[in-house]
Amino acid sequence: GGIITQTPKFLIGQEGQKLTLKCQQNFNHDTMYWYRQDSGKGLRLIYYSITENDLQKGDLSEGYDASREKKSSFSLTVTSAQKNEMAVFLCASRGVSGNTLYFGEGSRLIVV
Amino acid sequence: AQSVTQPDARVTVSEGASLQLRCKYSSSVTPYLFWYVQYPRQGLQLLLKYYSGDPVVQGVNGFEAEFSKSNSSFHLRKASVHWSDSAVYFCAVSDTGNYKYVFGAGTRLKVIA
Numbered sequence: 749g750g751i752i753t754q755t756p757k758f759l760i761g762q763e764g765q766k767l768t769l770k771c772q773q774n775f776n777h778d779t780m781y782w783y784r785q786d787s788g789k790g791l792r793l794i795y796y797s798i799t800e801n802d803l804q805k806g807d808l809s810e811g812y813d814a815s816r817e818k819k820s821s822f823s824l825t826v827t828s829a830q831k832n833e834m835a836v837f838l839c840a841s842r843g844v845s846g847n848t849l850y851f852g853e854g855s856r857l858i859v860v
Numbered sequence: 861a862q863s864v865t866q867p868d869a870r871v872t873v874s875e876g877a878s879l880q881l882r883c884k885y886s887s888s889v890t891p892y893l894f895w896y897v898q899y900p901r902q903g904l905q906l907l908l909k910y911y912s913g914d915p916v917v918q919g920v921n922g923f924e925a926e927f928s929k930s931n932s933s934f935h936l937r938k939a940s941v942h943w944s945d946s947a948v949y950f951c952a953v954s955d956t957g958n959y960k961y962v963f964g965a966g967t968r969l970k971v972i973a
Contacts, residue, residue: 779959788869790950790963798959838903846911847892847954849961851903
């Protein structure tokens with residue numbers, strides 16, 4: 749089986765700072781996702797990437813940039829961190845058959 | 861547009877009791893339907909999924925779900941819950957050929973002794 753690794757688990761930054769989250773997968777999946785999870789709410793799609801070097805905006809892309817330079821990795825940058833966007837960020841990749849998403853354990857963003 | 865509604869934000873059941881978590885979806889075609897579980901400080905893990913065939917689908921740890929096209933529902937069930945089932949459960953939908961998934965807001969399950 750494969751695994752999705754998100755780093756760091758906790759990311760602490762100051763308001764206005766640019767912060768980057770990283771995600772690595774060894775499933776060899778083509779499609780990868782970044783979701784934001786706010787307490788008590790569902791997952792909201794920030795960016796997804798169908799294949800290497802592809803980027804697609806989700807419903808919540810404003811204030812974020814993404815990068816997919818390799819098939820195995822997908823990075824998300826918060827361009828100017830704000831206190832109201834403290835949340836857990838989940839990375840996922842999509843299996844080849846059956847559309848199953850496989851998730852990492854999440855990275856918690858804390859803005860001070 | 862697709863949508864998913866989980867009407868119960870929180871559910872509390874006694875250990876050993878049966879469980880049903882509700883999920884209603886809207887989609888223009890028969891979608892892929894999923895139930896995921898999230899334990900504290902972890903990512904989401906797949907419990908089960910449905911696309912076609914027998915409307916009752918079996919998942920891990922004794923969970924099952926029943927698809928109803930007429931009711932646009934995909935309810936999750938378990939005959940006898942254990943304290944370790946305490947977690948947040950998410951229903952999700954994805955259309956064939958669409959890369960996007962829509963998740964419900966989740967149902968937080970608490971199993972009490």
